[in-house]
Amino acid sequence: MTTFTDQELILQLKAGDRHATAVIYQVYFPMVTAYVQQHNGHPADAEDVFQEVMLVLVQKIQSPDFRLTASLKTYLYAIARNCWTKRLRDNRLLLPGAEAIPEEAGMPDLFPDPPATARVQGWLARITDNCKHVLKALFYSRQPMALLARKMGWKNKHTADNQKYKCLQQLRKAALEK
Known part of the structure; x- marks a missing residue:
């Protein structure tokens, strides 16, 4: 060669x-x-x-x-x-979509949640449903802030930014709690 x-x-x-x-x-x-x-x-x-x-x-x-x-x-x-x-x-x-398979189907859990994922899911369980929806839309679905603001009925981008901040603060607080 x-x-x-x-x-x-x-x-x-x-x-x-x-x-x-x-x-x-x-x-x-x-x-x-x-x-x-x-x-x-x-x-x-x-x-x-x-x-x-x-x-x-x-x-x-x-x-x-x-x-x-x-x-x-x-x-x-x-x-x-x-x-x-x-x-x-x-x-x-x-x-998380794999959880839809019923356990009685006899399928072993091929993808167990890593500890970090379990921690994050625990934090998410401690915040409001509204904040779960906001954070999922922004970070999981990657929706633009303007679209989310329209869907949520917020007046402007400033209001949307404040909501995002409050939700992130809730998540931080949940992460710091034991």
């Missing part, structure tokens, strides 16, 4: 050279696979993550102000780590 510098690979990839893609795959895919598998993933997950890594890389190098300030290996590793972490975080957000 011919060796290329990181800059040569970037230039070739930018030019659309498929050989550069093959070289990057051959050299760096095992690193991504190892990382994903060490962090509770499977080989199929690693393939998905590597595809995301390549998409991000190709997108970033097209930017005229792109400058590789680390080694290509470090850069790809960072992208892979971020992609995998996001995927894990997103999957954990979906886990």
